[in-house]
Amino acid sequence: MxxxxxxxxxxxxxxxxxxxxxxxxxxxxxxxxxxxxxxxxxxxxxxxxxxxxxxxxxxxxxxxxxxxxxxxxxxxxxxxxxxxxxxxxxxxxxxxxxxxxxxxxxxxxxxxxxxxxxxxxxQRPPEQSFAQYTIEIREDAYDARKLSDDFKLNNFRCALCSAPMLLDLIPEFSHETPWFSGKFFCPRCTARQ
Ligand SMILES: [Zn+2]
Missing domain, CATH: 3.40.50.2300 (Response regulator)
Structure with missing residues (x-):
C-alpha cells in the first residue's frame, strides 16, 4: 500500500x-x-x-x-x-x-x-492491530451465485481439489469507513503448499 x-x-x-x-x-x-x-x-x-x-x-x-x-x-x-x-x-x-x-x-x-x-x-503507532479475516461464503446466499458466475469462481470450490474456498479480507487503513481487499483461496491446497 x-x-x-x-x-x-x-x-x-x-x-x-x-x-x-x-x-x-x-x-x-x-x-x-x-x-x-x-x-x-x-x-x-x-x-x-x-x-x-x-x-x-x-x-x-x-x-x-x-x-x-x-x-x-x-x-x-x-x-x-x-x-x-x-x-x-x-x-x-x-x-x-x-x-x-x-x-x-x-x-x-x-x-x-x-x-x-x-x-x-x-514511528506511527499502529492504528489498529488486526491483520486479516477469513470468511466462508454461502453459495446460495444473496449475490453469491452471481459473484461466482461473474468471476468464474466455480461455486467457491477449488478448481484443483474441489474443497470449498474461503475469502481472506485484509483491512486497508487509508479509508474513512471500514474498507477491505479480498482474496479467495483454497484452505486445502494452501495447506499443502
Ligand atoms: Zn484446493
Missing part, C-alpha cells in the same frame, strides 16, 4: 519539485497551494502524513496544524513542517502545536526530506 502524503506549499516550484520527488519514491501525492485549500481537501481525505509549509498566504501553516491537531479524525496524522530558516520561535511554536518534526527548507536536500518522512511514518 502506497503512503498518501499531503504537500501544502504555496511556491509552485517547490511544490512541483517535491511532488516529482515523492511520486518517484512511491508516495501518493496530494497538493494544496495554501492553508485554506489544505483544510478543504482534508475534509474529504485522510493522508498518512502532511508536509506543511508554515509561511503561506490566505491561511498559514500554524492554523492548518491547529485544525488538524484539534480534529479527532485527523489528530493522529503526523505533520512535518517546513520552516524557511529554522527560526527557533517558529519551530517551537509548531512543535507545541503538535508537529511531528520540522525541516529547514533552505538547507535540507530532497533526499533528506524523504528520509525524514519515512522515519516519521515508521
Amino acid at each position: 502506497r503512503n498518501k502524503i499531503l504537500l501544502v506549499e504555496d511556491s509552485k516550484a517547490v511544490q512541483q519539485m517535491y511532488r516529482n520527488k515523492l511520486t518517484l519514491e512511491q508516495f501518493q501525492v496530494l497538493t494544496a497551494d495554501n492553508g485554506m485549500e489544505a483544510i478543504k481537501l482534508l475534509s474529504g481525505e485522510k493522508p498518512d502524513i502532511v508536509l506543511l509549509d508554515l509561511m503561506m498566504p490566505v491561511m498559514d501553516g500554524f492554523k492548518v496544524l491547529q485544525v488538524i491537531k484539534t480534529d479527532s479524525r485527523l489528530s493522529g496524522v503526523p505533520v512535518l513542517v517546513f520552516s524557511a530558516k529554522g527560526q527557533p520561535e517558529e519551530v517551537e511554536k509548531a512543535l507545541n502545536l503538535g508537529a511531528a518534526g520540522y525541516i529547514v527548507k533552505s538547507t535540507t536536500k530532497p533526499n533528506e526530506v524523504v528520509e525524514k518522512i519515512r522515519t516519521v511514518l515508521s
